[in-house]
Each structure stands twice: as C-alpha cells, then as structure tokens.
Amino acid sequence: MSVTSHHQNPRLTSTERAADLLTRLSLEDKVGLMFHTVIESGPNGTLVETTGALSKSPTSTVVLDKRMNHFNVHGLGTPREAARWANALQALAAQTEHAIPVTISTDPRHAFTENAGASFAAHGFSQWPEPLGLAALDDADILEHARIARTEYLAVGIRMALHPQVDLASEPRWGRQFQTFGADPERTIRALRAYLEGFQGAHVGEGSVACVTKHFPGAGPQLGGEDAHFPYGREQVYPGGQFALHLAPFRAAIAAGTAGIMPYYGMPVDLQIDGEPIEPVGFSFNRQIVTRLLREVLGFTGVVVTDWELIHDNVAQGQVLPAKAWGVEHLSPADRMLKAIAAGCDQFGGEECTDLLLDLVRTGRVAEARIDESAMRLLELKFRLGLFDDPYVDEDEAAEVVGCAAHNEAGFRAQAASVTVLRNAQDDKGTPLLPVPREQELRVYVEGMSEKAARRLGRVVPRPEDADFAVVRLPAPYEPRDDLLFESLFHQGSLEYRPGLLSRLRTVAGKTRLIVDANLERPAILTPLVDIADTVVGTYGVSDEALVAALTGQIAPRGRLPFEIPRSPGAIENSPEDVPNSTPDPLFAAGFRVEVVPR
Structure with missing residues (x-):
C-alpha cells in the first residue's frame, strides 16, 4: 500500500501517527x-x-x-x-x-x-x-x-x-x-x-x-x-x-x-x-x-x-x-x-x-x-x-x-516447585513422610486426586486401613452464594473447614499416616489440620501430577507462604483490613516453609 497520509508512515513516531489519524476521525x-x-x-x-x-x-x-x-x-x-x-x-x-x-x-x-x-x-x-x-x-x-x-x-x-x-x-x-x-x-x-x-x-x-x-x-x-x-x-x-x-x-x-x-x-x-x-x-x-x-x-x-x-x-x-x-x-x-x-x-x-x-x-x-x-x-x-x-x-x-511441550514442562515445574510444605512430621523411627519414597512399592489411599496420578505414589487401595499412607486434596473453604451474577464463582466468607470434613479426616488419620493438601487460594484456617495430619502442604494451582512430583521429591517443593495463615477466625476479625500480615499469633508467618530433605 502506498503511503498516502502521515499515520500510515511507519517511519514516524507513534505519537505523530496517532495525532495525524485523530484529525481524520469522526x-x-x-x-x-x-x-x-x-x-x-x-x-x-x-x-x-x-x-x-x-x-x-x-x-x-x-x-x-x-x-x-x-x-x-x-x-x-x-x-x-x-x-x-x-x-x-x-x-x-x-x-x-x-x-x-x-x-x-x-x-x-x-x-x-x-x-x-x-x-x-x-x-x-x-x-x-x-x-x-x-x-x-x-x-x-x-x-x-x-x-x-x-x-x-x-x-x-x-x-x-x-x-x-x-x-x-x-x-x-x-x-x-x-x-x-x-x-x-x-x-x-x-x-x-x-x-x-x-x-x-x-x-x-x-x-x-x-x-x-x-x-x-x-x-x-x-x-x-x-x-x-x-x-x-x-x-x-x-x-x-x-x-x-x-x-x-x-x-x-x-x-x-x-x-x-x-x-x-x-x-x-x-x-x-x-x-x-x-x-x-x-x-x-x-x-x-x-x-x-x-x-x-x-x-x-x-x-x-x-x-x-x-x-x-x-x-x-x-x-x-x-x-x-x-x-x-x-x-x-x-x-x-x-x-x-x-x-x-x-x-x-x-x-x-x-x-x-x-x-x-x-x-x-x-x-x-x-x-x-x-x-x-x-x-x-x-x-x-x-x-x-x-x-x-x-x-x-x-x-x-501455544501450549507446546516446552511451555507445558516449564509450567509443570513451576507448579510442583510452588508447593509449600507446612508440616512434615516424623514417625516413630524419626523418618518424615516427605519425600515419599519412589523406590519401593507402597500402598496409597487418595481422595480428591485422580487414580492415574496416584499410581505414581504406589498401589492405590480403596480403604485407608489398607494403606501405608493417604493423600487427601482439599478444596478451599468458602461460603457458597448464588444470588447475583458471578457470585457463585467468587469464594468469599468463612475460611474454616466444615466440622464433618474434619471429623472424616480424623478417621483417616486414625488408620494410616495422612498427607493433606490445602488449596490456599485464600489463607484457610489450618489450625485443626496440623493437629490431624502428619503432613500438610499448601498449593495455589497445582495439578495432581505436579503435586505427586513435589511429594516424591522429583521436583523439590520450595514455595514460601505469600501471606500468613491466621490461627482463628477471631484473629482475622481483630486485625485491620489494610495492614498485611497483621493477625495476632498467626499459625504460620508469611514466608514460612518446611524444607524437605532428599532421601
């Protein structure tokens, strides 16, 4: 196309071209x-x-x-x-x-x-x-x-x-x-x-x-x-x-x-x-x-x-x-x-x-x-x-x-690395649960995770009492609302897990060692979880496969909390809305993580 006006001339600056075109517009x-x-x-x-x-x-x-x-x-x-x-x-x-x-x-x-x-x-x-x-x-x-x-x-x-x-x-x-x-x-x-x-x-x-x-x-x-x-x-x-x-x-x-x-x-x-x-x-x-x-x-x-x-x-x-x-x-x-x-x-x-x-x-x-x-x-x-x-x-x-193998691999690595380990208790022999050993056949019970991904952790069994350990992925807690357009899509309100869920987790933990993954799209109240589970990790958008890579140490989990985890709902209510990381006596401070030592 021949150059017929200044705004069509790529040799001019963007300001010069915009100014010229502006004069021509209705x-x-x-x-x-x-x-x-x-x-x-x-x-x-x-x-x-x-x-x-x-x-x-x-x-x-x-x-x-x-x-x-x-x-x-x-x-x-x-x-x-x-x-x-x-x-x-x-x-x-x-x-x-x-x-x-x-x-x-x-x-x-x-x-x-x-x-x-x-x-x-x-x-x-x-x-x-x-x-x-x-x-x-x-x-x-x-x-x-x-x-x-x-x-x-x-x-x-x-x-x-x-x-x-x-x-x-x-x-x-x-x-x-x-x-x-x-x-x-x-x-x-x-x-x-x-x-x-x-x-x-x-x-x-x-x-x-x-x-x-x-x-x-x-x-x-x-x-x-x-x-x-x-x-x-x-x-x-x-x-x-x-x-x-x-x-x-x-x-x-x-x-x-x-x-x-x-x-x-x-x-x-x-x-x-x-x-x-x-x-x-x-x-x-x-x-x-x-x-x-x-x-x-x-x-x-x-x-x-x-x-x-x-x-x-x-x-x-x-x-x-x-x-x-x-x-x-x-x-x-x-x-x-x-x-x-x-x-x-x-x-x-x-x-x-x-x-x-x-x-x-x-x-x-x-x-x-x-x-x-x-x-x-x-x-x-x-x-x-x-x-x-x-x-x-x-x-x-x-x-x-778009979505090519190299890009997907980079995203996968970032997902696994972002996993934040908050608790990793030792057993009677002093051995922490993470990283989960990959060199031996283990039996695993899972909830909230695909069986395909779980098979990379061990042989999947249907009952926690039959398992060497369990992995439970928890969705973020919130109050469901659905009156206004989009309202159901926004997770708002309470940060507490429901009592029935906590009771069921106690039952699982009573039968085998328990790993809990908490979705931290908001800083959920994890206080009861750390009393129930042997291991607690937090995630912020991680696939089942990437979580497995982190749990087994294939990709070292190194995420640090981007905010503090409040100890209770009352602590949140007593902190000012505009002051970051200001709840009294937080359960976990911002930046916290437990380092997982490779086996």
Whole structure:
C-alpha cells in the first residue's frame, strides 16, 4: 500500500501517527475507541453474530456500527481456532473507514481458576500456578512465566493483558487474592517488575503485550473481606492508616512503564490524603484519585481503563449484577458516565453504550476536546504495539507455539516447585513422610486426586486401613452464594473447614499416616489440620501430577507462604483490613516453609 497520509508512515513516531489519524476521525470513531467490552469467539474460529453468553451484541454491530475496537475475549477454541477468530475480527475492523485495528485483551488464562468475572483456566495454553503460586516461588519463574505467556498471547493475537493484579492481600477473607502476589509489598513489587518485563519487554513495542496493572490504588482492604463486585462489598477501609502501603506497587508499575492502569470498583470510606478528605465514591468516579493522584502526583501518562460495568446493570444467564456505581448509585447512567470522564478515565470497561457518550458530547455536556484527549492515548498505544502495520497472526504458528511441550514442562515445574510444605512430621523411627519414597512399592489411599496420578505414589487401595499412607486434596473453604451474577464463582466468607470434613479426616488419620493438601487460594484456617495430619502442604494451582512430583521429591517443593495463615477466625476479625500480615499469633508467618530433605 502506498503511503498516502502521515499515520500510515511507519517511519514516524507513534505519537505523530496517532495525532495525524485523530484529525481524520469522526466523533463516532473517537467515541468508539473509549469502550472496551466482552467478546466471544464462535465455533471453529468464527465471529459470533448473535448475542453470546456474556457479550451484549453481535460482533458486526459493535465493530461496524458502534466503531468499537477494544475487546476482552472470553471463550476461545483451540489455539488454531483462536488465531483464526482473531484474524477474522481484524478483517472485519479493516472494513471501517479508517481500518482501525482491534486490540484484543484478556483476563489471566494460564492457571486453574475458571471465573468469567476474573480469570480463565488454561484450556490449551500452558498451565502455571495462580499468581499466588508464582509469588510463593519469588524468583526467575515469574519472568519465565511472563515471557512464555506473552509468546502464547501474541501467537493468537491477544495484545493486551488485563493484569497483573498487584493489590496487597491484606484482608484474609477477600475473594480476589488468588490473582495477587500475596500480602507483602516488597515481594509484590519484585513480582510486578518481572511480570512487566516478561509481557512488555524493556518498553512497549511491536513485540509487546500491553499490561493493564490493577486495581488502583489497591483493592485489598475490603471491609470484612467482601468483594466490591457486589453491593455488600463496596467499601474500602483503612483503619490501620496504610493507604500509602497499598499504593506502593502502583508507583513501581508506573516507574516500570505499565501501559495501562485499572481503578477498582471500591469506594474509600473515611480516607484522607495529605489531610484532604477523599470523596466516598468508586475509584473510577473519583477525580481526586484518577486525575490528581494518578496523573498529577504519580505522573502516569498511559491509558486508564475502568473496571467492568460501572454504568449499567449486567444482566446475563438469568441473573443480574447491579452496576458497580458505588457511591453514585443515585445518578443516571449518563451522569455516571459524565462523572467517570470528569475523573479522568479514558475507557469504559464492559460497556458498549456509545450512544450515551455521543449524546453527552452533542448536547455540550462533554467537550470534544476531552474525547480527543483519551482517543489520542488509545490510538498511540495501538501504534506502539504495531497493530496498524500488521494485526494478523499465523494459524500454523499458533498451533505450534501455544501450549507446546516446552511451555507445558516449564509450567509443570513451576507448579510442583510452588508447593509449600507446612508440616512434615516424623514417625516413630524419626523418618518424615516427605519425600515419599519412589523406590519401593507402597500402598496409597487418595481422595480428591485422580487414580492415574496416584499410581505414581504406589498401589492405590480403596480403604485407608489398607494403606501405608493417604493423600487427601482439599478444596478451599468458602461460603457458597448464588444470588447475583458471578457470585457463585467468587469464594468469599468463612475460611474454616466444615466440622464433618474434619471429623472424616480424623478417621483417616486414625488408620494410616495422612498427607493433606490445602488449596490456599485464600489463607484457610489450618489450625485443626496440623493437629490431624502428619503432613500438610499448601498449593495455589497445582495439578495432581505436579503435586505427586513435589511429594516424591522429583521436583523439590520450595514455595514460601505469600501471606500468613491466621490461627482463628477471631484473629482475622481483630486485625485491620489494610495492614498485611497483621493477625495476632498467626499459625504460620508469611514466608514460612518446611524444607524437605532428599532421601
């Protein structure tokens, strides 16, 4: 194609190209840039031209009619189908007047947790521990994960990561902490820097996946540990006066060049910054937070993307999730949008109501110059990523690269290594249970583990009394809830195991030596387990096979707790939500592990 305008000239800077294109765009084009919603792929990599499970409109409607070109992809097929779908989406966008390419984004999709409101299990991508497990390793595995994830994202056309999540897990009951790097700010900052280096490189360019670091200014201190996705979790509190501590990872993210920042849903309660009371409204509606703090004080010049569905209720799958318009519930959708724009946000996550913003401009309530400000940031990022020069991917390469043997092996090693040994008692002869000997035939009883994986530990028997030892994998404790959309997917509330389960474990332990694996997506109350089991390990997204590799010492388990384990529910209630690792007399301190000595 011959060069006919400055924005088509790859020799110019991304800023020069974006500025030129901005002058050529209609108001509809510029407004379309400011919306970033859910999209789904169809069978065999086709575009979905009906309303999907969570998407609100056919693909052609949002691309051609609403001029939108930022999409958070949910369901994907095989790697080849994902690449085919991405190419079809880019080809559709090329039909628009200025052929603005699509920026495809995603929530994390390399681990185990399937939660349409927060993350996806690997499904063809290489599988790694959850970020908590990467934090438990606290080493080069984080950089290796990020580099491999970038390679796999690029292969299927994903150019924006709606992560990392650098909130400090200061409230043990909070249901979002499985995607954090734990409670310690220094460990979180180390992980963040490696993560950004792996995904973005030294700077955002043609080979980068742009990161949107979240949730500004730190979403950990949720009142009572409830999550701000839901009306009962809208309040963030700072009884320990630690707002600055939660802000520290974001300072580091900005210094490391994060492309984007996402504020959280939560509304601060009784918060003051430098003696100034902060308005108790959701952070994306808060000019003191987005413009004054993020832009002016911290100097962030990148894209600010709101979290999802702040303007309208989300109705899907027969359920509703009220708009997360915390503190401004009384405002109309138009006035909510106006307040978020005035706060300084560039893009509305989870929304496609372009008509609402167009009306605000045409009626004079929003200046077109304000739209230009955000559109310029969004266009410049597309140019920096090289999307205008070549947005397409190779199906064959995607099939070869994504989830390949080398990537899967790296993920497997990280899973096994992230296992945290918390107790490893000795028998009467002074021999600890771990590592489980592999050179002799043992009989094993298992629960919560596949028999195929268990056979690598020994001969599987049906009763604990017939076994030399037992392995029981426990799901994380939580309170099931299912009233609001997505609520059933968020593990919230109590961290205690049910009495019936504990009684059954005592029965097993009375018949054979017992290894218990506790899923630590949150810091479960392990106090009764250490009294029951000979060996207790904690995991943060580990397959049965990887657990076996750790238990046998094939891969040494070396994970350290990324947060402390409280001794009791009462200890949690008596600790301030904003102070990490602050429960009195914890059962296990953050950073704890028992070293397993090879036989």
